[in-house]
Amino acid sequence: xxxxxxxxxxxxxxxxxxxxxxxxxxxxxxxxxxxxxxxxxxxxxxxxxxxxxxxxxxxxxxxxxxxxxxxxxxxxxxxxxxxxxxxxxxxxxxxxxxxxxxxxxxxxxxxxxxxxxxxxxxxxxxxxxxxxxxxxxxxxxxxxxxxxxxxxxxxxxxxxxxxxxxxxxxxxxxxxxxxxxxxxxxxxxxxxxxxxxxxxxxxxxxxxxxxxxxxxxxxxxxxxxxxxxxxxxxxxxxxxxxxxxxxxxxxxxxxxxxxxxxxxxxxxxxxxxxxxxxxxxxxxxxxxxxxxxxxxxxxxxxxxxxxxxxxxxx
Amino acid sequence: xxxxxxxxxxxxxxxxxxxxxxxxxxxxxxxxxxxxxxxxxxxxxxxxxxxxxxxxxxxxxxxxxxxxxxxxxxxxxxxxxxxxxxxxxxxxxxxxxxxxxxxxxxxxxxxxxxxxxxxxxxxxxxxxxxxxxxxxxxxxxxxxxxxxxxxxxxxxxxxxxxxxxxxxxxxxxxxxxxxxxxxxxxxxxxxxxxxxxxxxxxxxxxxxxxxxxxxxxxxxxxxxxxxxxxxxxxxxxxxxxxxxxxxxxxxxxxxxxxxxxxxxxxxxxxxxxxxxxxxxxxxxxxxxxxxxxxxxxxxxxxxxxxxxxxxxxx
Numbered sequence: 175x176x177x178x179x180x181x182x183x184x185x186x187x188x189x190x191x192x193x194x195x196x197x198x199x200x201x202x203x204x205x206x207x208x209x210x211x212x213x214x215x216x217x218x219x220x221x222x223x224x225x226x227x228x229x230x231x232x233x234x235x236x237x238x239x240x241x242x243x244x245x246x247x248x249x250x251x252x253x254x255x256x257x258x259x260x261x262x263x264x265x266x267x268x269x270x271x272x273x274x275x276x277x278x279x280x281x282x283x284x285x286x287x288x289x290x291x292x293x294x295x296x297x298x299x300x301x302x303x304x305x306x307x308x309x310x311x312x313x314x315x316x317x318x319x320x321x322x323x324x325x326x327x328x329x330x331x332x333x334x335x336x337x338x339x340x341x342x343x344x345x346x347x348x349x350x351x352x353x354x355x356x357x358x359x360x361x362x363x364x365x366x367x368x369x370x371x372x373x374x375x376x377x378x379x380x381x382x383x384x385x386x387x388x389x390x391x392x393x394x395x396x397x398x399x400x401x402x403x404x405x406x407x408x409x410x411x412x413x414x415x416x417x418x419x420x421x422x423x424x425x426x427x428x429x430x431x432x433x434x435x436x437x438x439x440x441x442x443x444x445x446x447x448x449x450x451x452x453x454x455x456x457x458x459x460x461x462x463x464x465x466x467x468x469x470x471x472x473x474x475x476x477x478x479x480x481x482x483x484x485x486x487x488x
Numbered sequence: 489x490x491x492x493x494x495x496x497x498x499x500x501x502x503x504x505x506x507x508x509x510x511x512x513x514x515x516x517x518x519x520x521x522x523x524x525x526x527x528x529x530x531x532x533x534x535x536x537x538x539x540x541x542x543x544x545x546x547x548x549x550x551x552x553x554x555x556x557x558x559x560x561x562x563x564x565x566x567x568x569x570x571x572x573x574x575x576x577x578x579x580x581x582x583x584x585x586x587x588x589x590x591x592x593x594x595x596x597x598x599x600x601x602x603x604x605x606x607x608x609x610x611x612x613x614x615x616x617x618x619x620x621x622x623x624x625x626x627x628x629x630x631x632x633x634x635x636x637x638x639x640x641x642x643x644x645x646x647x648x649x650x651x652x653x654x655x656x657x658x659x660x661x662x663x664x665x666x667x668x669x670x671x672x673x674x675x676x677x678x679x680x681x682x683x684x685x686x687x688x689x690x691x692x693x694x695x696x697x698x699x700x701x702x703x704x705x706x707x708x709x710x711x712x713x714x715x716x717x718x719x720x721x722x723x724x725x726x727x728x729x730x731x732x733x734x735x736x737x738x739x740x741x742x743x744x745x746x747x748x749x750x751x752x753x754x755x756x757x758x759x760x761x762x763x764x765x766x767x768x769x770x771x772x773x774x775x776x777x778x779x780x781x782x783x784x785x786x787x788x789x790x791x792x793x794x795x796x797x798x799x800x801x802x
Contacts, residue, residue: 197509217757279754436794440593443531443790445757476757480750484798 218474231328245277258289321409353412531790572603634668635723667726
């Protein structure tokens with residue numbers, strides 16, 4: 175299990191390599207949402223997403239004997255860039271298995287950090303087979319995008335920073351894909367702000383976390399949503415934490431995601447990717463419940479294919 | 489003439505009513521530009537643009553007898569919202585003459601602050617006639633968008649703040665429309681950072697400042713550009729200052745503006761309007777000249793009609 179000290183140590187370890195991202199507020203957003211919203215802007219994080227935290231913590235935790243052979247992972251996007259960046263910082267190779275459908279901007283990002291890309295079909299099976307081959311050939315260490323305790327402890331540091339800056343939060347929202355950010359956020363709340371209820375936002379078109387919470391076991395994800403960072407199924411390391419510590423999963427439609435994304439673009443004047451708008455869409459969906467409260471929202475990333483996303487703003 | 493004290497007084501006067509906006513940097517932008525760029529983010533300013541500064545300074549400088557009858561202006565956009573907001577803060581009426589072609593988002597903003605809109609044809613003559621009628625009827629005081637010393641002193645405070653935070657700047661770029669921000673920026677450099685050269689970015693499709701600098705007299709603006717905030721002709725109060733203190737005007741095409749805007753959206757993860765991307769487009773156009781230097785760029789505003797602008801990102 176991840177302790178309070180694990181998260182504090184992770185934070186110290188990664189601090190020189192990450193941004194302390196700003197917390198933004200907006201009077202007009204608060205008026206629309208009916209509550210006081212504190213946005214933790216991980217879209218301004220290195221590689222454009224919170225993933226820089228967990229990847230860096232995991233890579234720095236490996237030790238010299240293992241790290242020297244390189245880092246490997248499979249990822250649809252931001253984690254891929256984060257691992258490539260960690261490899262570059264540590265001066266070792268990085269091997270990234272990516273679905274051929276991954277956004278072009280994310281592939282470019284990986285190459286920019288010197289990462290070597292191995293493309294595969296966009297299925298979990300294809301990713302895992304390809305990754306196993308790469309690891310066998312190179313001896314590199316896999317750093318899983320979410321089902322990894324060092325990664326989870328690293329992601330927890332975003333919420334830790336938010337608790338240090340925002341007033342006492344009644345609720346804290348994070349998106350859920352594989353559950354790395356969500357489990358880290360829930361652990362951070364448990365240790366640093368135990369009265370804060372953690373709520374997940376999830377796309378209705380890939381509502382496996384919602385169903386998993388109902389059934390009590392890990393359900394499989396679908397992929398019928400524009401929130402392309404949240405298509406993954408929960409892991410056996412993330413789900414137990416989420417099951418224990420997360421109050422609720424609120425699902426939102428793609429139309430609600432786009433509306434929330436548009437509000438963030440127009441009112442906060444910042445770029446967020448569709449997956450990133452999911453938790454704020456969840457706040458807006460259930461407004462009465464949060465009326466007048468202090469609500470934290472973790473904005474997870476800002477790596478958009480502008481050509482794909484901007485067509486929604488007709 | 490505007491003195492150093494005028495700008496310092498303006499800054500004290502408006503401080504309670506404006507944001508001290510952040511200065512952003514980006515390693516990837518610096519790599520692309522070949523210099524160290526310090527972006528002063530007035531897109532995060534109240535009303536989404538630097539115009540909040542000048543309007544507030546002018547309104548606060550009026551004195552009780554005049555302000556009580558209300559504020560009036562003609563403006564294609566951001567200044568309109570800024571005056572409406574100043575009126576709301578001071579508890580007086582605001583009367584805004586807007587061309588019927590002004591972006592919907594800007595009209596909505598004016599109404600949101602309780603401003604009364606008078607629509608007219610998109611010509612300077614129509615604006616002035618309509619405004620004269622409104623003033624005759626109401627007794628309100630005109631606050632011109634740029635050709636007004638209090639407005640110019642207010643706009644100067646953005647550059648003043650940037651000089652306080654950034655390292656010694658070799659160059660400072662601002663956009664030029666009517667010249668309120670540019671003349672204020674040039675005056676701020678003269679008083680607070682005399683070794684900084686001030687350069688204007690201007691759309692080639694409305695290059696009246698470029699031509700005015702060549703001919704030595706005020707030339708008329710055209711309107712063949714997507715930079716809809718920069719369609720105005722220089723004023724008799726702004727031009728003499730620009731002529732004396734601005735080193736150079738660099739013109740950029742709409743394609744260059746869109747490319748610069750895209751870089752800012754993708755790399756800085758912030759929303760800027762087309763007019764706002766013009767000075768950075770100018771930096772990129774003449775890269776060799778600024779290689780290795782410290783370059784300030786005033787990002788003027790972030791009020792975009794997403795439906796209109798995002799179509800350029802195909």
